[in-house]
Amino acid sequence: MRSFPRIFRDDETLSSFALLILVPGVALVFSMPSATFVNEILQSPLSRGTPLAFFVVYVLSFSFFGINRGSAGVPLRQWRAQCLVQAAAHLFLGLLFTMPYLIYIRIILLPLDRIVIVWIGAYSLIVSIFFATIAQWLEARGTRAGRDSGVARYAIAAAIIALPMAFHFAPPGVRLFSLLSPLSGMIRLYAGASAAELSVLFTIPPVGVLIALLLIRRESSRWSHVPLR
Amino acid sequence: MASRYAPIRIDLSGVDTPIDGILRVTQRIGAIDQNPDVVTVDLVHGTLDNGTYAGTIPIFDPLNPIDVAVLSSDGRLIVEQSTNVRLFQRTARFPVVSGPAIPLGALEVVVSPSELPTEWWAYESVDSLWINGGGISTAAWQAIAQWVFAGGSIVVFTGEDYYQIESPAFRKLFPLRETTMGHFPDGTPYLAGEPMESIPVVLSDNQAGSPLLYQTTYGAGTVSVVSVRAPDLAADRMADIGARIPGADWYSLLRFGSEFRGSMRVPRPIYLIAPTLVVIILGCVAALRWGIARRRATGNPLVMGITVLAVVALLVGVSVWSGFYANPAKQLVELFQLDFSIQTHATHGISLGYAGFVSPATTRTASIPRDKVSVPTYALVNSTPHTSFSSATDEGLFQFAIQANEVRDFRHYGSPRRLMSFALDRRAMTVQISNTLFYELDVGFVLVDGYLYQIPRIPPGDSSAVLADRIPVRSVGNRSLYGELLEAIIKEYRLDAGTWLLAVSDRTREVPGTQVPIEVRDVQLHLVEEGDE
Numbered sequence: 001m002r003s004f005p006r007i008f009r010d011d012e013t014l015s016s017f018a019l020l021i022l023v024p025g026v027a028l029v030f031s032m033p034s035a036t037f038v039n040e041i042l043q044s045p046l047s048r049g050t051p052l053a054f055f056v057v058y059v060l061s062f063s064f065f066g067i068n069r070g071s072a073g074v075p076l077r078q079w080r081a082q083c084l085v086q087a088a089a090h091l092f093l094g095l096l097f098t099m100p101y102l103i104y105i106r107i108i109l110l111p112l113d114r115i116v117i118v119w120i121g122a123y124s125l126i127v128s129i130f131f132a133t134i135a136q137w138l139e140a141r142g143t144r145a146g147r148d149s150g151v152a153r154y155a156i157a158a159a160i161i162a163l164p165m166a167f168h169f170a171p172p173g174v175r176l177f178s179l180l181s182p183l184s185g186m187i188r189l190y191a192g193a194s195a196a197e198l199s200v201l202f203t204i205p206p207v208g209v210l211i212a213l214l215l216i217r218r219e220s221s222r223w224s225h226v227p228l229r
Numbered sequence: 230m231a232s233r234y235a236p237i238r239i240d241l242s243g244v245d246t247p248i249d250g251i252l253r254v255t256q257r258i259g260a261i262d263q264n265p266d267v268v269t270v271d272l273v274h275g276t277l278d279n280g281t282y283a284g285t286i287p288i289f290d291p292l293n294p295i296d297v298a299v300l301s302s303d304g305r306l307i308v309e310q311s312t313n314v315r316l317f318q319r320t321a322r323f324p325v326v327s328g329p330a331i332p333l334g335a336l337e338v339v340v341s342p343s344e345l346p347t348e349w350w351a352y353e354s355v356d357s358l359w360i361n362g363g364g365i366s367t368a369a370w371q372a373i374a375q376w377v378f379a380g381g382s383i384v385v386f387t388g389e390d391y392y393q394i395e396s397p398a399f400r401k402l403f404p405l406r407e408t409t410m411g412h413f414p415d416g417t418p419y420l421a422g423e424p425m426e427s428i429p430v431v432l433s434d435n436q437a438g439s440p441l442l443y444q445t446t447y448g449a450g451t452v453s454v455v456s457v458r459a460p461d462l463a464a465d466r467m468a469d470i471g472a473r474i475p476g477a478d479w480y481s482l483l484r485f486g487s488e489f490r491g492s493m494r495v496p497r498p499i500y501l502i503a504p505t506l507v508v509i510i511l512g513c514v515a516a517l518r519w520g521i522a523r524r525r526a527t528g529n530p531l532v533m534g535i536t537v538l539a540v541v542a543l544l545v546g547v548s549v550w551s552g553f554y555a556n557p558a559k560q561l562v563e564l565f566q567l568d569f570s571i572q573t574h575a576t577h578g579i580s581l582g583y584a585g586f587v588s589p590a591t592t593r594t595a596s597i598p599r600d601k602v603s604v605p606t607y608a609l610v611n612s613t614p615h616t617s618f619s620s621a622t623d624e625g626l627f628q629f630a631i632q633a634n635e636v637r638d639f640r641h642y643g644s645p646r647r648l649m650s651f652a653l654d655r656r657a658m659t660v661q662i663s664n665t666l667f668y669e670l671d672v673g674f675v676l677v678d679g680y681l682y683q684i685p686r687i688p689p690g691d692s693s694a695v696l697a698d699r700i701p702v703r704s705v706g707n708r709s710l711y712g713e714l715l716e717a718i719i720k721e722y723r724l725d726a727g728t729w730l731l732a733v734s735d736r737t738r739e740v741p742g743t744q745v746p747i748e749v750r751d752v753q754l755h756l757v758e759e760g761d762e
Contacts, residue, residue, distance in 0.1 A: 017514050025507035032497055033589070038565050039491030041589050045634050048589035049497070049561070096544065097510050103548040104506060108498050109561045 013090070016068045020061050020094050024101055027057035031109055051109045052190050055120055058098070059186040060161070062128040065094055067157050070132030071139040071149065087132040095125050119189050123201060127182045130205040131157055133212035140219045180204060230319050231291055234353040234642070236346035238283045239272070239297055247278040248299075250307065255296040258289045265293065285351040291318035322356035322477060329361055331459050333471055342369070349375035349579060350642035356476045357382040361459045363393025370398035374577040375644060377402060378448030378722070380479040384470070387420040388458035401576055402452045404428040404445040413439060419456040431473055442470055448577075448722045451475050480721045482569060482640065485714050486583035490567035492710070493737070493750050497561070509547050513540045564588050564595060564631070564747045571718065572645045575758035580643040588631045595747075596628040597639060649757045651730045653677065658696040662730065664689050670755065673732035674705075674715065679725050681705055681715070687732050711735075714754065722756070730757040 033049035035041045041048045069090040099121075106117040135153050142149030164180035176197075178184040185201045193201060237254065252273035259265035272284045277299060291314050298309040324337040327345055331337070342364035346352065349372040358373065360383060365373075377383055383402075385394060391408065405422030412418055413434050424430070424443060431453075432442035443454045453474055455462070462470070520536025523529075567585040572578070584597045631637055651662045653675065660675055664687050673684035675696055682696035702725060706716035711733055719725055732755045740747040 014514065014518060018511060021510045021514065022507060025503055025510075028503040028506070029500055032500060032503070033495050033561065035495045035497075037491060037495060038493040038587050041495065041587065041634075042491065042636060048634070051561075097514065100506055100510060100544060100547040104502070108502075 013069075013072065016065060016072075017094065017097065020065045021097055023061045024054060024058045024098060027054045028101055028105070030054070031105070049109075051105050052187065054101070054105060054109075055186050055190050056183060058101070058120075059124050059127060059182050062091075062094065062124040063131050063157060063161065063182055064154075066091060066128030066131035067135040067153050069094075069128075070135030071153060083136060084133065087136065088129060091125060091128045091132060094128070095121065116189060116192070119193075119198070120186065123182075123185060123189060123205075126202070126205040126209075127185070130208040130212070131160075133209050133216065134160075137212050137215045137219060140216060144219065144222060176200065230322070230354045231288060233288060234285050234350045235288050236283065236348070236351040237272075237286050238281055238344070240281050241277060241299070242279050244277065244279045247276050248307075249275065249302045250277045251300040251302065251304070252277060252282055253298045253300055254286055255298065256286075256289050257293045261293060265290075283346070285346060285348045288314075291315060319354065322354055324357045324359060325352075325355045326359045326361055327365065329459070331359055331361055332464065332467065333359070342366075345369040345373070347372045349373070349379060349381075349644065352376040352381055352477075353479070355381065357384060357474050359383075359459075360385045360394060362386075362390050365394070365396065367396060367398055370396040371577065374398050374402055374447070375579045376477075377450035377452060378573070378575075378577045379579050379581070379642075380449035380721075381477045382451045382453070382475050384453040384455065384474055386455045386457065386459040388456065388461055389418050390458050391420050398577070402445075402447045404443045404452065404454055411439065413457075417457055417461045420454075421456070432469060441466070442473060444473070446723055449478065449480055480581070480718075482571065482581055482583040483638065485710070485717070486567060486569045486585050486638065488710055489569050489750065489752050490565070490585035490587065493565050493567060493748065495562065495565075496748065506547065509543065513543055516540055562589070562746050562748045566595065566747060566749045567752070568597075568749060569752045571754045571756065572648075573756045573758075574645070574647045574649045575756070578645050578647060580645045582641040582643065584639045584641070586631050586635075586637040586639075588633055588635055594628055595631045595637070597641070649730070649732070649755055651675070651757055651759060653728055653759055658682075659693055660684070660696065660730070661691065661693050662687055663691050666755075668734065670732040670734045670753075672711075673730055676702070676719065676724055676727075676729045676731060681731075684732075718754065718756065724756065728759040730759075731755070732757065 031049055031051045031054040033041070033047060035044070035047040035049075066087075069087045072087070072090075102117055102121050110117060134156065138149040138153050138156065142152070161181050161183055164178050165184055167175055167178035167180075168184065170177070179188065179197060179200050185204075188197050189201065239252065241252075250273075251271050254270045254272060256268045256270075257265035258268065268289055270284075270286050272286075273282055294311045294313045294315075296309055296311050299307045301307055319336075324333050326333070326337050326339045327342050330339045337359075342362070343366070345365060347366070347368040351372070352358065355376075358376075358381065373381070373383060385399075387394065389410070391410075395403075404425050405420070405428075406425065408420055408422035410418055411421040419434070419439060419441075421439070424440075425445070428443055428445045430440040430442070431444045433439060434441045439456070441456055443456070445452050445454075451474075453470075455470060459467070516536050517540055520533040520540075523536075524533040565587040567583070569583040569585070571581045573580065586595050588595070629637070648665045649663065651660050653660050655677075662673075662684075664670065667689050669689060670687040673687045673694075674681040675684065675694075677696070677699075679702055680699040681702060682699050684694040684696075702716060702719050705712040715731055718731070719729075724731075734751070734753045734755075737748065737750045740749055
């Protein structure tokens, strides 16, 4: 638990937590119906409100929170396994802080007896862990090369989120690749993913994490004076 | 006709021993080779034997064949026959002749009196019904009278055939009393009699000026009585009569149904909950940071421990509070349903039903109870383009899939039992009301001589009320949507010609026992004719 007291040591960390809380909080408002009468729903479909608005913003916020927290843990001179632990602790704490949103949505906006909210929470967490490890690898690589990895981190994240969405327009057999995007994954989860889709959704991020860990390990071995511990 | 009701008659033969099974009619909507939507209607659930089975079904897509199948009670197909109805489909209402053919033009359909349907909505595609001769059953007469009340148009040839035609169910529609048989100068026998009050003669015999065609109204419909038999009429006189027969004109509940559906209130949580949650959670973060800072400054872990415990307690508390906050009045409704009906408690009572559905968020399965009503059909032709439609009816429910952000409007009809009656004491201006509906009606109006007298509420059982303040019918429409509805219905069904009680019930309820949060608004307008019968 050495990492715990470090969580709120700096303002940057505090800001990223504040953003993680604030942005989905705003999205929560847009998830509620604004219509007072059914006629308004028919005239303006946006006024009907949908929890999907919250879930999309939630997974995006968590993804960028993962990138932010993943890179924040990497020290200037060396990389340690503890960096990953600290990032994971931040992400779990982020989930804890946003738990009231999920519970509120489950009870009020998704009153059906579904476990979809559990899938959504778990999926957001593993996606953020994936982004955190990717960010850590890029940060470690950038640190070794002596250059800022900020642009690369966010560009890669944006590509991972956006590019697979193009498969939505592909023939049905290939359309499954759109699940590579967390955005598509969240939309499918909300719509009621099949067992096959669920297994794909919960396999891709851990595989991504493993690949990122291998990349980190390789990167770490290049830091000749500091081996991976 | 597409999206109209039609009678169906199935002759079953070759059954050795009666079987427990299902008689099912299947229709397909859309192109057959492009995964059409399937609608099934089960006409019979029970014992099937040799004989004729009749019913009324909505026609969804007459371009496709209609399949009739006999299934065992466990759903196993026993026999199936496909019928091509494409050749018989019409695009507009058409005249129907009961009895020997009458030359009306190229469009009329001639049926035998025994084939006339006994459910009034089966006549929905009929423009005018020409009764040429007797042989009509009492049940068919009852259905015809109901159809006329709903807006149908019948033409009855009498003359020497009158005594074959006369039926108790027809008596109330008939415009003459003290009937006798007269003869035109050429010897043609004709039915004479004393017209009821203000019944116009719209056509007279050329030679003697004797009445040839009487015309009166009944409810929203028209009754035309020709004083001679059809074979006794020359072609030009038949054409004269044909030119004076109005077409059927049914009243549509669509306008008021849409308005009642649109004015359903959307339950929702207050927006304040979101910023409140944000502030509380941010407060938790700030508290944690303060606790950690204190620990670093003082080296005492107690303050931080207490802070962590307080934060955890607060987060748990907020979550629990969300649970307490949840109740049906604030939950997101996933399906809005309006059931709007007009029930007529009269000699030839009818019920008109409208069911409107809106699914704001996700695809849902909705259903309409079939309890003593017809199988529902679309209120709007093509109201549901580009959506999949699957529905099935069993004995109790008509079910269908409704897509996200979709609107479905259905209409259905029925023949209600007379569950309300009232008697008016004109001298004391009081009414005695018998309400066996088993629920209270929110408001009632007694219509007397063109004025409406308001009654605050009508409880179940027997009650009485004094008629005091009156409102002219023409001004009630300015008051509210209910007022507009009352004014429109009084005008459409010409209720101001008699004495009626009009009562409204408007309830909104959550459907219990369903996982999908459904909000149902049930608006009922009861039209009660004066008298006990």
